[in-house]
Amino acid sequence: MASKPIQPFSRQEAVVCRGIAKTWAEGTPRAHEALRDIDLDIQPGEFVVLLGPSGCGKSTLLYLIAGLEARSRGEIWSFDDAVTSPSPDRSLIFQETSLFPWLSVWQNVAFGLSLRGDPLEERRRAAEAALARVGLAEAMEKRPDELSGGMRQRVAVARALTMRPKVLLMDEPFAALDVQTRAKMQDFLLDVWRDSGASVLFVTHSIDEAVALADRVVVFTARPGRIKSIIPVDLPRPRDPFAPESESLRRRLMEELRSEVDRAFAEQEALVGA
Ligand SMILES: Nc1ncnc2c1ncn2[C@@H]1O[C@H](COP(=O)(O)OP(=O)(O)O)[C@@H](O)[C@H]1O
Ligand SMILES: [Mg+2]
Structure with a gap:
């Protein structure tokens, strides 16, 4: 053709x-x-x-x-x-999430913000808000290997959300x-998607x-x-x-x-x- x-x-x-x-x-x-x-x-x-x-x-x-x-x-x-x-x-989320094992959950979530140079308090607040949206507010200080596979994927979604992707x-x-x-x-993703626009x-x-x-x-x-x-x-x-x-x-x-x-x-x- x-x-x-x-x-x-x-x-x-x-x-x-x-x-x-x-x-x-x-x-x-x-x-x-x-x-x-x-x-x-x-x-x-x-x-x-x-x-x-x-x-x-x-x-x-x-x-x-x-x-x-x-x-x-x-x-x-x-x-x-x-x-x-x-x-x-444009955030990409894979099947197997790569979280940094030596960082806490919130530090993983805020990683993109720290690359951007946002101040610590702002990073923490943004991570907390994103983790609350995926139902993991309690897991802020945990390490990735303390989480189940489903929780780790929710952390990956929270990490993507902090960058406010379109x-x-x-x-x-x-x-x-x-x-x-x-x-x-799937239910959780539909909720997050609806909120995020x-x-x-x-x-x-x-x-x-x-x-x-x-x-x-x-x-x-x-x-x-x-x-x-x-x-x-x-x-x-x-x-x-x-x-x-x-x-x-x-x-x-x-x-x-x-x-x-x-x-x-x-x-x-x-x-x-x-
Ligand atoms: N980095 C790469 N180099 C060479 N070939 C690749 C690469 N990534 C994927 N492919 C090939 O391209 C085709 C499409 O792969 P992929 O996009 O991974 O398919 P899907 O995600 O639908 O399973 C496959 O034949 C795969 O082997
Ligand atoms: Mg594939």
């Missing part, structure tokens, strides 16, 4: 991706195409879930939007900024948690998680990742996972994903067999 003209867009969008492509190690014999032709707009305050088979480029897209990796083609904007490097306006980029943040903790964390771009390969969280679900193809479909979710919150509407959405997402998961699986088998 001939290259598409860049579409005009308003600078009010939280994230705009136009014609994004990423090939890792481009121009070398190890070149590996991860993403192709990604056009995506995210509105301020919107909760968007990226759903796709493992290896389809979901994390790659988050790194590009975070400004941590260079794209091969295309443009990314966030509000008025052309994305070229990381910004405190966009929260979350890469399978609850994937390592047990099912009950995960459900609680930030847009959330949340990566998962879990259909249940997409149904629980999303305003819109963006389904990816197998690698090279392209957008297969974008499905608006018009269900009231709090959502009942057993409601017939949730069930039919789950079925629809499963149908969208099935052939892509099969393709991703076949590719991985071929790589192992080679």
